[in-house]
Structure formats: C-alpha cells, structure tokens
Amino acid sequence: MKPETPLLALDIGKRRIGLAISEPETNMALALPTLDLKAQPPVDLMAHVQALCRRYEVSELVIGLPLSMDGVEGSQAQWVREVSEKLCQATKLPITFVDERLSSAQAARGLQSANLKPSRHKPLIDAEAARLLLESELRRREISNPA
Secondary structure (H helix, E strand, O other): OOOOOOEEEEEEOOOEEEEEEEEOOOOEEEEEEEEEOOOOOOOOHHHHHHHHHHHHOOOEEEEEEOEOOOOOEOHHHHHHHHHHHHHHHHHOOOEEEEEOOOHHHHHHHHHHHOOOOHHHOHHHHHHHHHHHHHHHHHHHHHHHOOO
C-alpha cells in the first residue's frame, strides 16, 4: 500500500546528506539537492530538514542505516541512529530505518552508466542513494501491503 503523504529519505554522512522525497500520486521517489554539511556558511541540519518536512507535508522520515556487509551495526550506524534521534525530536515524525548496504555503490554505477565520473559527482551519488533507499522502502511497503 502506498503512503498517502510524502516520505523524506536521508542518506546521512558526516560530509553530505543525500535527500529524496516520495510522490504519493505515483509512488515514486525523487532526488532532492544534497545537503553539504561543510558548506560556508554552515548549514543547520535540523532546521533544513524541518523546513523540508513543512514544505512537502512529510509524514515520516526514511533513513539509511549503514550496516557492515555481515549485517552488524558498527560505529557509523550508531552515529546515524544518534543523528536520527535528534531529527525525530526536531520534526516530531516517526523514523523507519532502511538497510543502506550497497546503495551508494549502486548510485555510483548509475552515474557511470550515464557517462559521469562518480568521483566528480559525489553530491549526485548521495542524492541518488537517498532516492534508491526511498524507492526500496516504497516497494517493500507495496509488496507487504498490497491495495
């Protein structure tokens, strides 16, 4: 069953955050501009995500959880959980974690197939990774709860 309101996906990194939004009418995910946490002037992550949630009337956050290849949560996953808790408090929205193993690699392959060098387009990889995470969650929900 597709969500009736948009979901916002985040691929959280220490340098950049990939973002994507779902379209309830089509049940598709669209990449949004990547958030550069090292930008000058500095970006306020919480305020930025709150603004996106208001703008798109988001009902839930979908956040990529970086697990190791054997499925274990390491220090990066713990850090993402801590950031996610702050986002949950700031937005008052529920969070769904999605296994993000290989999402960035899949996004990079997509850029390569479009003849773009992934090393020169890291923000695009982050945005595409967020879009892939969100599409994965939308498909999972569709399969789990058919209309």
